[in-house]
Amino acid sequence: MSTGPHPARYRGAPREQPSLENWQEPPHNRWTFAHLGEIVPSAVVSRRAPHPTGAVSRLNRLAPGLPDLEARLEQSYTDAFLVLRGDEVVAEFYRDGFAPHDRHLVMSVSKSLCGLVFGSVVDEERIDPAQRIVQYIPELAGSVYDGPVVQELLDMVIQVDYSEDYVDPASEVQTHDRAGGWRPRRAGDPADDYAFLASLRGDGTVGRFQYSSAHTDVLAWLIERVTGERYVTALSERLWSKLGADRDATITVDPTGFGFANGGVSCTARDLARVGRLVLDGGIGPGGRAVSQEWIDATFAGGDPAVMDDHFPGGFENGSYTRQWWCMGNERGNISAIGIHGQNLWLDPRTDSAIVKLSTWPEPDTDEWHRVHSRLLLDVCLELEAW
Amino acid sequence: MSTGPHPARYRGAPREQPSLENWQEPPHNRWTFAHLGEIVPSAVVSRRAPHPTGAVSRLNRLAPGLPDLEARLEQSYTDAFLVLRGDEVVAEFYRDGFAPHDRHLVMSVSKSLCGLVFGSVVDEERIDPAQRIVQYIPELAGSVYDGPVVQELLDMVIQVDYSEDYVDPASEVQTHDRAGGWRPRRAGDPADDYAFLASLRGDGTVGRFQYSSAHTDVLAWLIERVTGERYVTALSERLWSKLGADRDATITVDPTGFGFANGGVSCTARDLARVGRLVLDGGIGPGGRAVSQEWIDATFAGGDPAVMDDHFPGGFENGSYTRQWWCMGNERGNISAIGIHGQNLWLDPRTDSAIVKLSTWPEPDTDEWHRVHSRLLLDVCLELEAW
Helix, strand or coil: CCCCCCCCCCCCCCCCCCCCCCCCCCCCHHHHCCCHHHCCCEEEECCCCCCCCCCEEECCCCCCCCCCHHHHHHHCCEEEEEEEECCEEEEEEECCCCCCCCCEECCCHHHHHHHHHHHHHHHCCCCCCCCEHHHHCHHHCCCCCCCCEHHHHHCCCECCCCCCCCCCCCCHHHHHHHHHCCCCCCCCCCCCHHHHHHHCCCCCCECCCCCCHHHHHHHHHHHHHHHCCCHHHHHHHHCHHHCCCCCCEEEEECCCCCECCCCCEEECHHHHHHHHHHHHCCCEECCEECCCHHHHHHHHHCCCHHHCCCCCCCCCCCCEEECCEEECCCCCCCEEEEECCCEEEEEEHHHCEEEEEEECCCCCCCHHHHHHHHHHHHHHHHHHHHC | CCCCCCCCCCCCCCCCCCCCCCCCCCCCHHHHCCCHHHCCCEEEECCCCCCCCCCEEECCCCCCCCCCHHHHHHHCCEEEEEEEECCEEEEEEECCCCCCCCCEECCCHHHHHHHHHHHHHHHCCCCCCCCEHHHHCHHHCCCCCCCCEHHHHHCCCECCCCCCCCCCCCCHHHHHHHHHCCCCCCCCCCCCHHHHHHHCCCCCCECCCCCCHHHHHHHHHHHHHHHCCCHHHHHHHHCHHHCCCCCCEEEEECCCCCECCCCCEEECHHHHHHHHHHHHCCCEECCEECCCHHHHHHHHHCCCHHHCCCCCCCCCCCCEEECCEEECCCCCCCEEEEECCCEEEEEEHHHCEEEEEEECCCCCCCHHHHHHHHHHHHHHHHHHHHC
């Protein structure tokens, strides 16, 4: 178990951590020269020959029942769309300018990835979801997290003074962005994401669903605390290395190197579908078991619809949220990872299918946009079932 | 040909370019969601299972003549060392904590990569090295680059008020770092690397070698200007996609997305050896021709030793510099790409070998460190020749 506030980017080094100020100096350079993209924004220099211009559209197998699918994808700002049924990619679409091997920001789909990593830590009994959060992270004493138990984080039933209004500069989500490196810093901002999380307050009530990106980052902090590893490392070792992934994923990091677990992952559509495959397969991937069948079963079983607010995305009356996944509560048993601007990893157990949709809606999210996606995803499920 | 000061990160978009302020908003999100690492520092989430701890050392074929090789590698802060003879990796070493698939910052080895890309543009007659720089980039009027011709950039024989003292905060190389995103910005700094380059002054003389990182970035700017592509794209399409590379490279970018051509590339040791293979093969790689045999021949032929200062790294009396490569002027005909803190891509035509050494010296460079490397690299060549 780490003794510091969080795992250092590297071990055996001075307390001082690498930064934009010192990364060129010893001893930091032994680590930073292999991780410079964590310090200085960096572009990918592709090893692949240039991708031919024009969209990639392999939707013909869905076309009989969904002749307007491509138009619907284009109208909903789709960058990538993929249907993986069993082990077969039965449909795929990439807009002009976005290649199948390109990574795409998945926003809050990242939360569902964190949920799976967290499950692996629970499986190992390194953490007990029934225990209080501050038992593991004393630094959160006095914050909104001083009192609630870990399971309440997983299911997002902690009331917190945190506005998730993405376009309001005064909202906590924008302060969170600034602490996490997603927006230019302002005077008085918390030094890093950990400090931001410790600054959050609430009225002490639990039990009603309130979606908050902060909760996921506390889960990632818990993972770091009980494993002694960076969240970046845990995400690789406990999930990404199990997938048989084509490409590495990336995750944005705050100034201390803390991965932005709530929304910072980028990956290819195909690799995200592999996450869906692993979940549909009860937690096992080509690289081995990531998380227990029990954790997966509990995720599919869903949470308590009675604690939900009235903003379940896509308008599912019996929808619920548990373990960082949205559970539709419909008879198909669909669950989905969902991110703003139109990111979905939608699982359909009935047809053994994972559907990925990566988009760039012009708005973060609206009820209508979620309904457009829900209709499209359900239509695809029905078409798959009709085969 | 681009009409703006430099190629936009993307086309068909407003003049405003993506930034930390606006990247989450439309229309920027269509581009930024696929390139977030260029805006927000990001970590790699490896798709590979954890690398076993301990060094990787496959030096036995060199051991008969060089029994102390591993000790010499460790003493010179080696992270990765590789000898590619023909198409065969005959020796390889990775220190504990640095895996064969890890990318490593190559510092000014990046310059030599830029030289190859530049050659490809000359081959296509898009640019004439005998023409004046400002004929292509009028924005450089009034700067030190107003007067000299392109070949003088390639060979670094332009006197410029530019101190390459890496540890002096008042040096131009540190201002360059700040403009390129490598150090925290200060009030009054140039807005970006282009503005920094245009701010440079000199006494108007040419003909004597003066190593300056700025010159390479002007070459990259020229590549952008005459191709209409970002340097990042040119580096991929004209070089990296020709190598049969295992992994993408990365390059740090300034706030406008301009790749830091003088020193910002990170790649694996194996892929850097593939660059060496391509050069030894006269400009052709598995992905096709990158640059002409003529350009490669001119590089191996070397520049004019008479114009050199007395600081040729490693102490080669007849050493010279041309087309962004160091030419040893020895009877073996060695040339090398060299970066501070101990980066080398050393080519030995006599044994058809490329030797890569990626290191993290505690100092940027000293004459003694360069001599340590030269002795080691020459000893390896002699051992290869003795087989």
